[in-house]
Amino acid sequence: xxxxxxxxxxxxxxxxxxxxxxxxxxxxxxxxxxxxxxxxxxxxxxxxxxxxxxxxxxxxxxxxxxxxxxxxxxxxxxxxxxxxxxxxxxxxxxxxxxxxxxxxxxx
Amino acid sequence: xxxxxxxxxxxxxxxxxxxxxxxxxxxxxxxxxxxxxxxxxxxxxxxxxxxxxxxxxxxxxxxxxxxxxxxxxxxxxxxxxxxxxxxxxxxxxxxxxxxxxxxxxxxxxxxxxxxxxxxxxxxx
Numbered sequence: 068x069x070x071x072x073x074x075x076x077x078x079x080x081x082x083x084x085x086x087x088x089x090x091x092x093x094x095x096x097x098x099x100x101x102x103x104x105x106x107x108x109x110x111x112x113x114x115x116x117x118x119x120x121x122x123x124x125x126x127x128x129x130x131x132x133x134x135x136x137x138x139x140x141x142x143x144x145x146x147x148x149x150x151x152x153x154x155x156x157x158x159x160x161x162x163x164x165x166x167x168x169x170x171x172x173x174x
Numbered sequence: 175x176x177x178x179x180x181x182x183x184x185x186x187x188x189x190x191x192x193x194x195x196x197x198x199x200x201x202x203x204x205x206x207x208x209x210x211x212x213x214x215x216x217x218x219x220x221x222x223x224x225x226x227x228x229x230x231x232x233x234x235x236x237x238x239x240x241x242x243x244x245x246x247x248x249x250x251x252x253x254x255x256x257x258x259x260x261x262x263x264x265x266x267x268x269x270x271x272x273x274x275x276x277x278x279x280x281x282x283x284x285x286x287x288x289x290x291x292x293x294x295x296x297x298x
Binding site for chain 1: 237264279282290
């Protein structure tokens with residue numbers, strides 16, 4: 068099974084900053100990689116699919132990159148509504164799996 | 175407009191079977207464009223993929239749960255269901271139903287639309 072590892076576990080940042088979150092797969096998942104944002108008490112929301120394609124309605128400040136085993140999610144200028152937990156997930160083969168999440172905190 | 179709504183008993187006793195329903199409106203669950211999947215999240219923890227179902231009957235399960243999980247679809251009710259047998263406290267979680275959409279460029283199916291989830295607690 069493919070293990071997804073995210074880093075860091077927690078990131079303290081200030082609004083307006085640029086932030087990069089990392090996700091590593093234990094084996095290649097090609098570009099079958101999605102990123103989700105989750106706020107307390109809410110379901111995850113799809114941000115990025117295909118490693119770099121923004122989902123419908125997602126602001127341009129969110130961007131994804133990578134392929135194979137190394138992926139990043141970049142938020143170019145953090146807004147207050149972006150403080151949340153972010154998960155990566157591969158869908159290259161069964162079984163699918165999620166990373167453990169990165170929590171963005173306000174510094 | 176697509177709506178996905180999970181429902182279930184809320185409280186299940188240890189060793190019993192958890193049964194959850196995913197009701198879909200605004201879209202036929204029989205559509206050939208989608209899979210339907212289940213994901214769970216224990217309180218304060220991360221997400222775990224449980225399994226997925228293609229309407230024609232093909233299913234895929236998390237190997238860690240395969241022996242206890244059954245996912246099925248009732249096209250007449252436009253619903254998917256999840257049954258998890260022999261539950262323990264470790265199965266306490268919010269359970270989500272989600273649509274999987276085909277990534278035409280890369281070939282896989284990604285979760286593009288999630289229900290709000292339903293909390294299932296395992297306790298005597």
